Amino acid sequence: MRLTGASGVAVFTAAILLYPLFQGGAWFWASLGAVLAVVVAGLLTSRLSLPAWAAPLVALAATWIYLTVTFASSEAWALVVPTKGSVAELARLLGVGWADIQRFAAPVPVTDGITLLTAGGVALIAITVDLLAARLRRAALAGLPLLALATVPATILAEPISWPAFIIAALGFIGLLIADGRERVGHWGRAVLVRRTTRAAQSRDGSRSPADTSGLRLSGKRIGFAAIALAVLVPAALPAMEPVSFFTFGVGGNGSGRGNSISIPNPIANLKGQLELPERRVVLTYSNNDDQARYLRIYSLDRFDGQQFGMTEPKGAPQNRTDNGPLPEPPGLSQKPTIKNVITNVQISDEIARLSFLPLPYPARQIRVDGDWRADVDTLMVFSTRDEAAGLEYEVATSEPEPTPDLLDSLDGEQPRVDDRYLALPDNLPPEIAALAERVTRGASTTYDAAVKLQRFFTTDGGFTYNLRTQGHGNSALRDFLLRDRAGYCEQFAASMAVMARLVGIPSRVAIGYTGGMKIGDRWTVGTNDSHSWPELYFEGVGWLPFEPTPSGSIGQGSARVPSYSVPRPSTTTGEESTPSTGESRSPADEPQDPQARRNERQLDREAQAATGGLPPDDSMPLIGQLGIGAGVLLVLLLVPACVRLVARNRRVRTLRGKAPQPATTPATAPGRTPGKREDTVPWVAAVWAELDDVLYDYGMVREDSETPRALARRLTQQYEFDADSAAAIATIASAVERVLYARDPGPIAPLSKDLRQVRQALAATVSRGRRIRAVLLPPSTLRRLRRVGEGLLDGFDLLENIRLRRTAAHKGS
Template identity: 80%
Template sequence: MRLTSAAGVATFAAALLLYPLFQGGAWFWTSLGAVLAVMAAGLLSSRLSLPAWAAPPVALVATWIYLTVVFAAGKAWVLVIPTKASVMELGRLLGVGWTDIQRFAAPVPQTDGITLLTAAGVALIAIAVDLLAARLRKAALAGLPLLALATVPATILPDPISWPAFILAALGFVSLLIADGRERVGHWGKAVLVRRTRAATSQPASRNGADTSGLRLSGKRIGFAAIALAVGVPALLPAMEPVSFFTFGVGGTGLGKGNSISIPNPVAFLKGQLDLPERRVVLTYTNNDDKPRYLRIYALDTFDGQQFGMTDPTGLAQNTTDNGPLPAPPGLGPQPKIGNVVTKIQISDEIRKLQFLPLPYPPREVQADGDWRADVDTLMVFSTRDEAAGLDYQVATSEPLPTPELLESLGGTRPTTDPRYLKLPDNLPPEIGKLASDLTADAKTDYDAAVKLQQFFTKDGGFTYNLRTQGQSNSALRDFLLRDRVGYCEQFAASMAVLARLVGIPSRVAIGYTGGTKVGDRWQVGTNDSHSWPELYFEGVGWLPFEPTPAGSLGQGSARVPEYTQPRPRSAGEAATPTPGATSSSADEPVAPQTRRNPRELDREGVVATGGLPPDDSMPLIAKIGIGAGALLLLLLIPAGLRVLTRNRRVRNLGWKVSAPADELTSAMVSDASRRHPSVAPSVAAAWAELDDVLYDYGMARQTSETPRALARRLAQQYEFDAESAAAVAAIASAVERVLFARDPGEIGPMRKDLRKVRQALAATVSRGRRVRAVLLPPSTLRRLRAVGERLLDGFDLLENIRLRRTAAQKGS
């Protein structure tokens, strides 16, 4: 029964790690009830002595009844007994819950479907833990299902697991291991539980059983020490990111890739924004041509058959935004005309955990406070330490203005971009490849093929925009393209990117915002403007956005189809019209290729508003290591500091009272002699306690049976004290005996000089290493710290003793 209860406690303690995933507390109480139902079923199985294989079915039935009562009582018989209608209701809620967790980003809202799914999952973990720990007696293996609970928030959330929640989960698992150990020891006889006092530990073991306190003490020490190290060590060490050999952290200037950043799931970010119940303003912006622009945050470049993902961006110190122009856009040649635009963006203060800047593409130069860096391959601008919330920044873009004729003329140029932009999984359904071939059979160039693919989604394919759909997978992708043809922007963008790769066009998926709506003199972008679109690569122009998502009232309201994807006759003198992703300034007219300067050579003063940016405040790795080493040194010096404080309290003043007696003699001196001789006892007790600590620090601890006079005589003879040192230790011993045993101790002079003389004499008899250890890691202080830990562990034993005494009393009654 103890193991069943410990398994339930461990499961619920681990389930506390899930709290950042949810809004509200419904999941907490419902999951607690599910764990209690599993515990009740386990206790019943133990009471009936059922075989190990029968316990899980009993727990499943108990969980089924519990979930029926909570979520489908109205359709159950007498509110408890499951019926066909209640089973159908639970199945419906499970389906709704699964759909909801696909739609919402963490923290998810408090819905019946999500709560049911969570409680059922926690119950299954509880059943697995009970089976392994209480039935199969494999308590250590029970940590695997508990670990599954920890991996859920660890893989979904960008932030690390909260250390208080981790401590509770770890304590739950340690308590399960301790309960299992007690059960095993109990099979060998009656366990004698004693408190670890000096009197108890000095007594022999009881005849009725073995004293297992030492075993329990070791186990608890190991468990608590492991938890303390797991929480404390990462907090003390400097924050270091994986870097290449010749690159030194965020501030490095080496030859490597630079430091990398862990990012949230961009697709989950998009879903969470689109599914918010009400529109919230994300950012506002103005630009010098007053035209809307797509603002890209993420560029997803890998496709695993399930969905598009993002390679972690890297940035060197020379690519920080305050070091001048960003790297040149990949693939941009001299052919297209360029429009130079300056955009000023203000992020809302309500945005949280966003470490990528929404930017029009391609950014040429960015002015932003903080350590922001550009990824060379994608020109995403990110930070490893700053967030975008409340940030005002300015971005200058040099946007290519291609015409259909120019893109047609590039048809014979093979792309030189990274092969990962063409990579597809081997298990992609062949029907999708055939669809791509059929749609582009008449295309003469890559541009022509790209336009046909876009028109398939926006005009010819009969697609419908709807947020209530599932994400990408092989089967979902096939159903979306060939059967259902209902989805939202992420599916349209991913599907077009896959089809483009199938016909040899490098592609990736961008996630960010559309241009928003005009409010007053600013463009306003809300959560409903969150969007995903494909970017296709054309050698000589670079990456260009396409728009397969239906726009207008039947789709993404602020989506715009780029004008270069709509071939039309142009007069000889007609200039290309800018697109939402690449528009020219009315003040900065398109520049002819032969007169255009390299974007990286443009002057800051001519494009971006003047005003210096703060210098690079990146902290070098050597400084981080120094801070970490300093913190570790301060931690190691805590015992030395405590020893100095204790010695100063005792020696510098003669009126101290001993707060932590070193042994029974000092304790008796304070309790008894202070009552009889209140004027002199505290000072003598302080001197004796200090002498006792000095002896312990130097490895000369006093024997328990030694009187003060015998100790003084032994020290003077054994270590060959000189006359002054022998007289000093004899004076201290005499004062102690007079305070302890004399009716009138008489006058006791100052002992500060005597104590100093004895300490110097003792120090001269030991090695230098022993003296250094006595200063830096004094054993007397470590003894007191260890005693504090043992007292804490004694509290657990006291609780165990109380429980066992009650059990015995109940049996006797």
């Protein structure tokens, strides 16, 4: 029965590791109930002496009844007994829970379906642990299913497992191993508790107590606790290791997120999961030197397989690290369009999980960011195989082209020099889609004109509507979206326009990231509802340009905007220049004559740097300063034992000064009180003796437990050859201590401060300089106290282990 209870405790402590995955606490109580149901079933199995194979079946039945009562009682008979309706209800909740997990990002809202999945999963782990530990007597092997609970948050979340939760889970597993050990010892006879207080003691009947095995008893616990401490502290203390510089590295589809590969989440699934969150959460904030909203791209999807767009594995060579200077040149960008240099400061929220790509305006030219971040040459996506973006703050300099419709028209004869994958389409693409693309772009005089017609088809002419509930991918879904339903969300609009652009010969890809958000204070705030997808089309001489096919009338992201260059030109025949629309940049001649009137010096400084396409100088603390602060903090930590020793010593000195009684010859004695009484002398004599004991321990001169004060004084005097003054001082201290401890009336005792100082100096003269320095900086007496505290905690676990349910005498007699 002990093993069954220990198994339940181990499973529940391991389940605590799941807390970062959920928003509320309903999963906690549901999981606790599931574990208790399994424990009760295990106790019943043991009580009835059922075979080992029957225990899992009884536990499964108990779990089924518990889940029925908790989640489907309205469909059960008498609220408890499962029925066909309750089974159907549980199946429905399981399906809903599985769908919710697929579309929500952690931490997920605690719905009934998700709670049912969690409680059921924890119950299955509890059944497995009970089978291995309590039935098959393989407690160590039971750690594998417990490890499965720990791997769930480790694989889903970017943050490491919380060390308090890890310690609690580890203690639960150690408790299971201890219970198994005690069960095995119990088969050989009655277990005997041996404490340090019973060392070499006699029992009441005169027989000797068992041999002292306290060292053996504590060794297992010490190993367990030391392993937990090392598992928590060593990873935090070890520095991060850089990959070997002569290896290039990229992104693999099945990587662990560390080392030389990284797992790429499904960008489309993440996009819809964020759009369907029940409440808006802040993802990031940003500011820039022109105070304009910008799309922030995370992923660039370039391959269409007939089902959906996917991403080619990005490559980041060591020379493409962001701290090595400017990023690679943007593909296809020349000096023909006007270039606008902008500096953007981005702050990522701490709640973002599993994001190894930086949200960036396109095209980035230089980035200042902490960590090993590298740029993909083809797409300029910036990613890391070692670091996460959560809580990160960075600055990015962009050189954004500002093309005009006339410039884009003039580029029609330029042959696009891009990879063929940006024009590739599957062979089984429905011919109706190709016919639609040809019909929409009919009459287009240039490639740019065809792109504008495609965008207008989705936003105005085609009768499309925004609907987040639309499901499905693939050729049939694409055909239904374009030809029949014409309702979807941003990913479907972006993918459909990219496919149709390829059909008319325009290289295209799909970007996933965030729209510009909304202005709050002096920064732009981007939330989960700003998740967005848009197509990027390629024009030789300008490079990749974003388009916006999602209808603005019913758009889910209110901050989405149509680029000014993609707006159809008014049908005017005059040769005059049209007035720039909202969002177009103005020439320097259009700027106010006195820009200082509206910008401060810091802003002008940043714009001057941006004019060259670079970032302003880093005004943060230099590396030498950071190293100095780190060394100072380390020094303070190392001095903690010395400070504790100094505080204890000063407290004793104050005790000597405040409690020392006057000699017997002093007339100033309080009425009715004689000098030398025990209540006067005990505190300060005890302080002298405690200080002498610490001095001896710090200098490696440990006092034996069997030594009397007089014997100690005699040994020190002979062993270290004290001079006459030092010998007299140690003898005076020993005599005072013995009189206080053993004499009925200690009589007058002179102050011992000078004697203690004399003895300390004599002892210090007998040891090496290194020992004296250690006694000051890292005093062993302080470390001994810490060790005693730890041993006291271990003794507390002994008390918990030996709690027994005993029958009363009345029950024994009945």
